[in-house]
Amino acid sequence: MTPPLLSVSNLTVHFHTEAGVVRALEDISFSIAPGEILGLVGETGCGKSVTASCVMRLIPTPPGRIVSGEILFDGRDILSMSDEEVRLMRGRDMAMIFQDPMSSLNPVFTTGFQVGEAIVTHEPSIAREPLRARVLDLFRKVNIADPETSVNRYPHMMSGGMKQRVMIAMALSCGPKLLIADEPTTALDVSIQAQILTLIRRLQREEGSSVLLISHDLGVIASMADRVTVMYAGSIAETARVRDLFDDPQHPYTRGLLGAIPRLDRDQGRLAVIPGTLPNLMNLPQGCKFRERCAEALPVCAEKRPALAEIRPGHEAACHARTGR
Amino acid sequence: MADRSQGSLVARRILRNPIAVAGLAIILGYLFIAAFAPHIAPFDPTAQDLSRSFAPISAGNPMGCDEFGRDILSRIIFGARTSLIIQFFSVCIALVIGVFLGALGGYFGGRLDEAIMRVMDVLLAFPGILLALAIVAMLGPDLRNLIIAIGVYSIPQFARITRGSVISVRQNDYVTAARAIGENQSSIILRYVLPNAISPIIIQTTLRMATVLLTAAGLGFLGLGVQPPEPEWGTMLSNARMYLRSAPMVAVFPGLSIMLVVLGFNFFGDGLQDALNPRLKE
Amino acid sequence: MPVLDAENLVKLYPVRTGGLFGGRKALLRAVDGVTLSIERGETLGLVGESGSGKSTVGMLCLGLLEKTSGTIRFLDRPIEDYTGDDARIFRRKAQIVFQNPFASLNPRMIIRDIIGRVLEIHGLAHGRDIGARVGALMREVGLREDQMTRYPHEFSGGQRQRIAIARALASDPELVVLDEPTSALDVSVQAQILNLLQDIQAARGLAYLFISHNLAVIRHASTRAAVMYLGRLVETARKEAIFARPLHPYTQALLSSVPKPFVTDERMEKKIIAGDIPSPLTPPPGCRFHTRCRYSEDRCTKEEPQWREVEPGHFAACHRIGEIEESRTTNPYPEGG
Numbered sequence: 001m002t003p004p005l006l007s008v009s010n011l012t013v014h015f016h017t018e019a020g021v022v023r024a025l026e027d028i029s030f031s032i033a034p035g036e037i038l039g040l041v042g043e044t045g046c047g048k049s050v051t052a053s054c055v056m057r058l059i060p061t062p063p064g065r066i067v068s069g070e071i072l073f074d075g076r077d078i079l080s081m082s083d084e085e086v087r088l089m090r091g092r093d094m095a096m097i098f099q100d101p102m103s104s105l106n107p108v109f110t111t112g113f114q115v116g117e118a119i120v121t122h123e124p125s126i127a128r129e130p131l132r133a134r135v136l137d138l139f140r141k142v143n144i145a146d147p148e149t150s151v152n153r154y155p156h157m158m159s160g161g162m163k164q165r166v167m168i169a170m171a172l173s174c175g176p177k178l179l180i181a182d183e184p185t186t187a188l189d190v191s192i193q194a195q196i197l198t199l200i201r202r203l204q205r206e207e208g209s210s211v212l213l214i215s216h217d218l219g220v221i222a223s224m225a226d227r228v229t230v231m232y233a234g235s236i237a238e239t240a241r242v243r244d245l246f247d248d249p250q251h252p253y254t255r256g257l258l259g260a261i262p263r264l265d266r267d268q269g270r271l272a273v274i275p276g277t278l279p280n281l282m283n284l285p286q287g288c289k290f291r292e293r294c295a296e297a298l299p300v301c302a303e304k305r306p307a308l309a310e311i312r313p314g315h316e317a318a319c320h321a322r323t324g325r
Numbered sequence: 326m327a328d329r330s331q332g333s334l335v336a337r338r339i340l341r342n343p344i345a346v347a348g349l350a351i352i353l354g355y356l357f358i359a360a361f362a363p364h365i366a367p368f369d370p371t372a373q374d375l376s377r378s379f380a381p382i383s384a385g386n387p388m389g390c391d392e393f394g395r396d397i398l399s400r401i402i403f404g405a406r407t408s409l410i411i412q413f414f415s416v417c418i419a420l421v422i423g424v425f426l427g428a429l430g431g432y433f434g435g436r437l438d439e440a441i442m443r444v445m446d447v448l449l450a451f452p453g454i455l456l457a458l459a460i461v462a463m464l465g466p467d468l469r470n471l472i473i474a475i476g477v478y479s480i481p482q483f484a485r486i487t488r489g490s491v492i493s494v495r496q497n498d499y500v501t502a503a504r505a506i507g508e509n510q511s512s513i514i515l516r517y518v519l520p521n522a523i524s525p526i527i528i529q530t531t532l533r534m535a536t537v538l539l540t541a542a543g544l545g546f547l548g549l550g551v552q553p554p555e556p557e558w559g560t561m562l563s564n565a566r567m568y569l570r571s572a573p574m575v576a577v578f579p580g581l582s583i584m585l586v587v588l589g590f591n592f593f594g595d596g597l598q599d600a601l602n603p604r605l606k607e
Numbered sequence: 608m609p610v611l612d613a614e615n616l617v618k619l620y621p622v623r624t625g626g627l628f629g630g631r632k633a634l635l636r637a638v639d640g641v642t643l644s645i646e647r648g649e650t651l652g653l654v655g656e657s658g659s660g661k662s663t664v665g666m667l668c669l670g671l672l673e674k675t676s677g678t679i680r681f682l683d684r685p686i687e688d689y690t691g692d693d694a695r696i697f698r699r700k701a702q703i704v705f706q707n708p709f710a711s712l713n714p715r716m717i718i719r720d721i722i723g724r725v726l727e728i729h730g731l732a733h734g735r736d737i738g739a740r741v742g743a744l745m746r747e748v749g750l751r752e753d754q755m756t757r758y759p760h761e762f763s764g765g766q767r768q769r770i771a772i773a774r775a776l777a778s779d780p781e782l783v784v785l786d787e788p789t790s791a792l793d794v795s796v797q798a799q800i801l802n803l804l805q806d807i808q809a810a811r812g813l814a815y816l817f818i819s820h821n822l823a824v825i826r827h828a829s830t831r832a833a834v835m836y837l838g839r840l841v842e843t844a845r846k847e848a849i850f851a852r853p854l855h856p857y858t859q860a861l862l863s864s865v866p867k868p869f870v871t872d873e874r875m876e877k878k879i880i881a882g883d884i885p886s887p888l889t890p891p892p893g894c895r896f897h898t899r900c901r902y903s904e905d906r907c908t909k910e911e912p913q914w915r916e917v918e919p920g921h922f923a924a925c926h927r928i929g930e931i932e933e934s935r936t937t938n939p940y941p942e943g944g
Contacts, residue, residue, distance in 0.1 A: 018334075043793035044764075159883045189656035190820065191899075194864035194879035216793065219866030243870045260798035261868050262827035264850065270805065271798035271827070277763055498711035501671060502771075506725045506778065507698030516724075520715040 003075075004031035005210050006055065006178055011069030013050060016062060020282040024050045026234045028069070029308065032178070037204060037211040039225030039242070041218060043257075045278055046231040048214045052180050055212065056096055057086050074177065092122045095171035099183035101163035105155040111166045112139070112151025118173040138169040142199060161192035165199065172203060179204070180212045185220065197224055218261060222246055227314075230254050233279055233289040236308055240315040250317040252294045288320065296321045338600035345596020351589025358402055359409040366399035371554045379572045388578045391561070392568060397575065400556040401582050407557045408586070411472055411541045412534050418476030420530060423483025428522075430484070431491030432514055442488070445481040453478050454543055461549045471550050475540050479533055486529045490522035497521070524601040531594035535587040542583050558583050608683055609644040610782050610814040611668055611701075616641045616677035618663050622888065635888050637663045639838035640677075642914075645782065650808065650815040652829030652846070654822055656861075658887045659835040661818045665784040668816060669701050682781065699729050702775035706787035708767035712759040718745070718770055719755040725777035744773040749803060765796035769803065776807065784816045789824060801828055822865050826850050834858045837887055837895040840914065844921035854923040856931060857896045894926065902931045 013025040025047045032038045040048045053059045055071055057078055071078040074093065081089070090096075098104045106114060115135050120126060126134075132151075139147035142165040155163055164184065171179055181200060185193035201224060204211050215221055221228055222242060229239045230251065238251040249255045259272030276293040279285055285292065288301040300320045308316045309323040317323070339345045358365060367385075377394035380386055388397035426445070430438035448456065460474035494500070495518060503517045544550040545559020546566075553560060558579040565576035618638040638660040645651045655661040666672040668679055670686050679686045681701060689697035705711040712721055722741045726732040732740045742752035748769040759767055768788060775783050785804065789797040801824070808815060817828050825832050826846060833843040834857065842855040853859045860880040882899040885891055891898050897907040904927070912924040925931075 018338075043795060161883055189884060190822070190861060190864050191656060191880040192883070194866070195881075197866065198879055217866065218794070218868040222868050222870050223866040246868070246870050257794055258868065260795050262798075262801065262821075262823040264823045264826055264862065264865060264867065265869075268827060270802050273798050273802060274795040277765070498705040498707060499713045502703065502705065502711050502774070503713070504671060505669060505698065505703045506774065507695055507728045508724065516716070517713050521713070 002034060004072075005034045005036075005074060006212070007031035007072045008051070008055065009070050009072075011051070011054060011071065012067040013047075013054060013059065013069075014065045014067055016065065022281045023284055024064075024234055024281065025054070027307075028231075028234075028236055030229050030236065030239060032210045032212060034177070034210055035204075035208050037201075037213055037224055037226045039221035039228040040212060040214045040231065041216065041221045041228060042231035043216060043278070045233065045281060047234040048231050049182055051231075052096070052182050052212060052214055055178075056090060056094065056180060057081070088122070091118055091176070092174040093176055094178040094180065095174070095176040096180040096182065097164070097167045097171050097184050099186050101160055101167050101187065102155070104167055105163055107155055110152050110154055111158065111163075112153075115139070115151075115166065115170045115173060118170045122174050134173070135169075138173060139166075141172070141203065142166075142169045143195075144169070159192075160188055161195060164188065164192075164196050168196075168199065168203070172207065175207065176209060178210045178212065180214070182214045183216065184213075186215070186217070193220075200224070218246075218257065230257070233284070234281060235289060235305075236318060237290070238315075238317040238319075239308070240317075244312075244315050250311050250315065250322050251290075251319050252296050252321070253290050254317075256293075288318075335597075335600045339593075339596050342596045342599065344592050345600070348589045348592025348594070348596060351585060352593055355405055355586050355589065356409070359405040362402045362406045366396075366402040368396035368399040370395060370399040370403040370556045372396075379568070379575070382574065389572075389574050391575050392564065392572075395554075397561075397578055400561060401558070401578055404556040404558045404561060404579065404582070405586075407468070407551055407555065408538055408541060411468070411475065411551075412537050414472045415475035415479065415537050415541075416530060416533050418473065419479035419483050419533065420526070422476075423480045424487045424519075424526060426480070427484035427487025428491050428514055428519060431488035432495060432510075432518060434492075438488070441484065445484050448478070448481045451478075454540060457540060457544060458547070458549060461544060466549045466552060468551050468555075471541060471544060474544070475537050478540070479537065482533065483526065483529060486525050487522065490525045491518055494518050494521045528594055528598045528601065531590055531597055535590035535594070538583065538587055538590070609646050609680075610682060611816070612644040612680040612683075613664075613668055614642050614678045614680075616664065616667055616679065617675045618660070618667055618672065619675045633888055636838050636890060637887060638667065638674075639890075641835070641838075641840050643833055643840070643843070645814045645816060647781070647814050648808065648812045649831065650817050650829045652825035652832040653816060653818045653835060654820065654825045654832060654861075655835035656820060656884055658837060658884055660838040660887070661820075661835050662786055664835070665703070665786050665816055665818050668782075669703055669784055670697065671703070695729060699778040700781045701784070702778060702780040702782070703784045703786060704768070704771050704775050704788045707791050708764050708771055709759075709791070711771050712767055712774075714759055717756050717758055721759070721770065722755075722774050722777050725774060729778050731778065740777070741773075744777055745770075747776065747807070748773045749799075763796075764792055765799060768792065768796075768800055772800075772803065772807070776811070779811075780813065782814045782816065784818070786818045787820065788817075790819065790821065797824070804828065822862060834861070837885065837890050839895055840922075840924065841896065842921075842923040844918075844923075848918070848921050854917055854921065854928050855896075855925050856900045856902050856927075858923075860899075860901075894924075902927050 009029045011025055011028040015022040015024050028051060040051065042048045066079060105111065112135050115138055116131050119131060119134055135151055136147045139150055144150045144162060144165050184200065185196050188196060197220065213224055225242045227239065228242050228245045230237045230253065232253050237253045238245065245254065249258055256272065256274035260274060262268065262271060274293050279289050287303050288306050291297045291301040298320050306318040306320045308318045310316050311322055372395060374394035377390045378392055380390040380394065382389045386396050386398065388401065391397055426441050430441040456478045457474040460477060461470055464470035464473065500513060500517050503513045541550060542559030542562065545557050546563040548563060550559050551557035561579040562576055568575055616638050617640060620635040620637055622633055622635045641664055643651060653661045653664060663672065667674045681697060686697060719738060719741050722744055723737045726737050726740055741755055745752050745755060750766060750769050762770065789800050792800060807813065817825065819825050829846050831843065831845050832849045834841050834855065836857050842849060842853065842858045849858065853862055864879055880899050885898060893909045894907040894912050897903040900907065906926050912926045914922060914924045916922050917928055
């Protein structure tokens with residue numbers, strides 16, 4: 001077995017706010033193999049974006065505080081790197097694309113210049129002409145029509161989908177081993193989303209890079225990911241290969257989530273509902289965080305927080321009802 | 326207008342900011358002195374005693390005496406009262422008229438807005454103190470006219486701030502929702518728009534208190550403010566300037582008082598701004 | 608008699624385009640000839656991507672935006688006729704729920720006043736009755752009565768949307784426009800709100816105009832669906848027909864672009880719509896979809912397709928309906944560029 005490219009173990013992160021301590025992540029462990037797409041799915045406040053920020057070491061401290069845990073990327077411990085090492089690593093070894101391409105690009109520079117800057121940051125000695133060629137090449141790679149003209153365009157002259165392509169070109173500029181895509185298509189229309197997802201998938205195959213794909217949309221995850229990790233209230237509920245997760249979900253939360261989605265392929269009289277609301281991250285209940293909304297809760301669920309345990313090879317869930325028997 | 330928890334949150338943020346607390350302390354002290362002037366002042370501020378002309382600092386006259394032998398401390402204390410009256414009423418004038426015009430223009434837009442803002446531009450085109458000067462010169466120098474002059478010259482600031490704030494609040498869905506449930510225009514402005522547009526206006530009011538005091542003092546200094554023997558800090562400063570070489574202390578105390586109160590309002594206003602518009606997410 | 612009957616609705620916006628100085632004036636055709644009607648107890652789902660004009664249609668139907676031309680009849684009367692005292696009646700009988708529950712509730716009002724104002728304005732309750740009626744409405748939408756003295760920020764997104772729904776119900780409306788009512792919510796909360804809307808409709812016999820970009824939500828929530836593209840309707844039919852047998856190439860392509868929440872061996876690459884959505888400022892001539900349509904031919908670039916009833920109750924605007932149905936299973940889309 002090849003060692004994972006990224007492995008996060010027992011990561012716990014707190015945020016100290018005016019109102020109290022927010023337990024954003026609690027004992028998060030997952031890994032991504034080389035060339036793999038891991039989907040990270042969950043609802044608002046589940047901690048999926050905080051996880052991505054930790055991997056990129058973009059958590060502002062304070063108010064954030066990494067309480068414990070280890071993030072190994074390509075054999076190196078990200079949390080103990082110097083700021084300079086992190087700066088060099090970002091963009092070159094791992095890159096990120098964000099939800100909102102409108103605000104991630106600087107409005108006063110041309111898109112070509114901005115992609116060029118991303119290259120120059122890591123290759124300061126590159127000459128003008130090769131740089132231009134590289135940028136054009138990247139524009140072609142992400143299917144931007146008419147690259148020669150497009151490199152001279154400013155972000156506001158482009159559509160949202162085109163801007164997201166520019167962001168992807170920028171992220172790929174130095175051939176990163178890991179691409180973190182945080183809700184990359186949430187701000188886009190359905191038809192454009194399909195284009196961008198296809199693009200990400202094609203590039204991932206061509207470059208052989210790994211992708212951490214964060215999304216709230218189970219459809220996006222199902223059509224993109226190799227493996228899926230479901231998060232709930234700062235903890236991992238379940239991790240499995242994509243087919244196992246969608247065909248035979250184990251954690252009651254995953255099941256609830258899948259039942260709650262309106263479907264295009266069949267009629268549902270009423271949607272299955274997960275009762276109740278998310279627990280307050282500043283005041284978490286004892287035991288399992290999902291217990292109060294769970295139909296299968298056992299007495300032990302009120303006492304002990306369930307740990308992630310293997311239910312079948314490659315399929316882990318944190319649920320007493322599944323692992324207890 | 327602010328609700329319970331939001332109000333207490335703002336209060337907590339202010340109390341955690343030492344500069345704002347200092348500002349608040351100065352303002353409270355100033356209000357106290359102005360309110361209880363007759364009980365605090367050791368002497369009648371207008372009582373002359375030429376034998377004590379320019380009397381130095383002593384236990385009886387902690388700040389000494391001026392050219393007519395009046396106790397400077399007592400004059401400062403009563404001067405606080407005059408300043409507060411000027412500040413309060415002139416800011417009130419500016420607030421009421423400015424917010425009214427700004428809300429009207431901002432909410433309805435179009436020609437009305439255009440007309441209101443051009444008038445404001447004309448007012449703003451005069452250097453502030455000159456405008457006030459012209460008004461006082463026209464109406465004659467006394468306390469009432471001073472208040473009117475300063476009030477009028479502060480209107481554009483309030484109108485602009487209100488207009489900007491109203492325009493941004495107007496875009497909210499709850500304003501459209503108010504139209505959808507059948508609220509009438511005045512009700513929309515008073516119940517939905519203004520309460521949400523109020524924070525920059527509150528901040529502006531606090532900061533204006535400082536500017537207004539300075540303007541009043543400036544006009545007093547130019548002889549267009551409150552007329553002697555009524556104690557007023559600017560007028561006191563103006564009189565003291567003739568004896569600056571022989572008796573500098575006479576000028577120092579009114580000057581310090583002005584500075585302290587202006588600082589107090591500015592500190593508090595800045596603190597209020599930080600507390601009302603925190604960049605930090607909760 | 609339909610609750611709402613809109614015919615040939617047009618909304619144009621004059622806009623300035625171009626640089627800082629002396630930009631050209633142009634007309635943005637936000638809604639360009641939309642005809643729809645909604646019966647009592649029915650949900651019309653209006654679906655489209657950005658720039659389709661679907662939200663504008665909702666605002667026009669409620670008279671919250673002034674239409675440029677066309678007619679809107681509400682309860683068999685043109686909405687222009689609701690003037691004076693009758694204006695109240697229209698406001699009372701036609702209501703709206705917005706997308707973002709964080710922006711649609713006045714942050715400075717407590718819940719009792721947010722909902723109670725509706726009762727006050729329309730004289731539906733007085734004094735103490737207001738509190739009782741607000742309490743009943745809160746229970747109807749699944750909130751606790753004792754929460755009525757709280758402010759909106761003390762509630763979660765889903766609870767706020769319930770409050771917005773209670774406000775819309777307070778005046779006992781006949782029609783509620785739901786403008787992306789669940790788009791800002793999480794999946795689990797969305798399910799709760801969709802079920803709630805369904806229950807309310809069943810209990811009160813309301814007509815809904817349900818606007819959404821989410822095809823699955825539209826499928827779940829509607830009785831009939833209408834698909835918009837660049838200010839025009841491209842297809843309308845009963846839900847069973849439009850989702851099982853979409854006739855318009857845009858509807859077909861849109862449906863296959865949605866990532867499904869299950870794993871299939873189908874490759875998404877085969878089904879995507881190429882190209883960008885054109886700007887509504889310069890909509891393509893002829894059929895507006897022709898720039899992205901794989902069935903497009905010469906005629907499509909010149910002639911606007913007629914809006915016609917292809918099957919009973921199934922309307923579409925496409926030159927090539929009939930010709931293309933047979934080829935639907937083949938001919939994959941190329942990757943977008």
